[in-house]
Amino acid sequence: MNTPFQLRSAVPLAGLLLLAACSNNAATNSGNNAAGTNQAQDAAAKTSTFTAAKGCKNIAVMLPESDSSARYEAYDRPLLEQEIKRALPGATIQYANANNNADTQQNQADAALTKGACIMVVDPNDSDKASVIVQKAKASNVPVIAYDRLIQDPDIAYYVSFDNVRVGQLQGQYILDQFQKGNYELKPGAKLVMINGSQTDNNALQFREGAMNALQPAVSDKRLNLVFDQYTPNWDNGRAQSLMEGILTQQRNDVDVAYVANDGMANTVIAALRSQKLNGKVLVTGQDATLTGIQNILIGDQAMTIYKPIVKEAQVTAQLVAALSNGTDPGSVVNGKTALKGGGEVPSALVTPIAVDKTNVASTVIADGFLTKDQVCSGLPTGAGGVCN
Template sequence: MSPASFAEFSTANIANLGDFSMKLINRWAYAGLAALAIVSTAGMLPAHSEDAPLVVMLLPENVTARWEGQDKPMFTEAMKRAYPGARVKVENALNDASKQQAQAEAALASGAKVLVVTAIDQKGAAVIVNDAKRQGVPVIAYDRLIHNAPVAYYVSVDGVKIGELQGQFIADHTKEGGRIAIINGSKLDDNAFLFRKGYMSVLQPLFDKKSRVLVADPWVPLWDPSKAQAQMEQILTATNNGVDAVLSPNDGMAGGIIAALDGQQLAGKVPVTGLDGTLNSLQLILQGKQSMTVWRSLKDESNKTAQIVAALLKGETPSADLFGGAKMNNEMVDVPWAQVTPHVITLDNMNLVIDDGAVTKEAVCKGMPRVGPCKQ
């Protein structure tokens, strides 16, 4: 069946189906179209590459800039260095767990030898791992652990440490009695809870002693910047602009929060944290509107992942040096954990991100004040 007729069949018959059947058809449709995309892409490669091992990376969404802007190209380049003969396919499920499941099924049907998965649903993605396991395909959990499943390896930063760095920054940049708003990330992402564990380990004792005041503590579905902005606007209204600092767990949400602060002429007066070191966040720091971002080298994270993949493709055990003995329990197994080191980035050390290749100085400094790395 051609892609056009496949799509016509799906759309023409969905109206006559119940909820269960609709979900089933959607899953078939996603899997069929994803498989066609993989086959089509493979067909554009040189003929000799057809026997090359296929590695498929499944990303969660494109709301957060890092996934498409950094992780995708950096992993692709890292694989070229670590295992030049491999075919690499990167898919993005756009925050749709069913679509990610279908992409995994399509990848396995297309003969993938390794799956690298950033799960949308970290519990539901156990199905992906179990399906892959039955076919002898190892799964590397990238940036987010997958629970209660035989995950082969895990590559990520320590989320608790990130939260500790964010919490300490807020503690150090507020005065006695300072009013703090905490806008948490997505409840579907374990990292949001790890970050919270870290920053609350610093801030909760201050709240308990009344030396700082918690004015709001909402959660934002799917890390959506527009929803973070709406939350911040509601907080400013409820407190009559009575906020002295905002803890944002990532840069995308920080952008939305700063937009709300801008609407009240408070941007740059209220410290705001972030995470990822995105281009937008670095420019907000240059403008004095965002105070810091926690950054880990996504190049390092991609390189470590690629080294693990390359070893697996060669039928070898990845080097123990990648893990340093670290493991993370996922309720089923202790998963070997390749850790990435987090750093607080401010105006003073922004060159760390530029020197790593995550962004270029030209891109960061375009139209920006001549401060920090943009002085010359």
């Protein structure tokens, strides 16, 4: 059986990246030559700023956790290792996972620097606290690429992620579309619950921002009744289930839509709904196109997820690592700038996310090899979602 990264590793980068015009956090690409020239100059300058990176082959890869989302160990780790070694022959990887602890991640970063890491790829557990990692690396002239989640520090070399505001907009627009179609028996006044990600993760803030961009008009005119809206510390799946159980008690099981920020939390929210025989009756969103999430979609317990082609994110990151090591211009890989909450912007490479429901599971995650049909259909009844036959 082919693994997802084997199937996708040869996908060309050209044309895969789009600057998200609708993101409030990325500068709009006006298309004028002056702006494009300045952007290219800013990106090229990064390759000469961090002297330790020149000729670097010792790369630290640091991921935030493994308990709330299966993606980091199942996809990000092997893809990053594969693509960095492909783009920079002879590279060695120091890998660490913070297991949802920002202090642990800082200690891991210190250890990586001590062991000679000269380029660091950091997916922060805490977007603010990870600034310490950036500053310690800077003191050694070592660049840090913020991977997937933004680090709130102007001295990061690059930021590689998906257009996270767009992720939230896709989730919110899906809810609105289903409401307008009358699906899930949704009617004016339908009760909406929002179980967001961790407030210490900048991505979670952007997901909610994007979702509310789509949903706020319907909330304001009372077509949707927002009865709960809360962040979930550390994206904790068990906490999400407890929140949903409390909401159902408070609302006497009268809930119509659960905006849930990712598939891990969605799965436990579904467990809470199932205990009240409401699974499949309440519209539940998700994100990451995990195996469990896709299976929940095919059996009807979850409405949609967001597919983020992680192989593209890993390929872009590897290309930036190679550019820093070789002292070369990363070129069009850098396609925008992302604003920091304290002011300033960082050069960014933003990949486009894709909304997935049962109508396009086969043409997206399966066709791309992100998940195989055998994986998706394992344990599901024949005919599930029109995919398993």
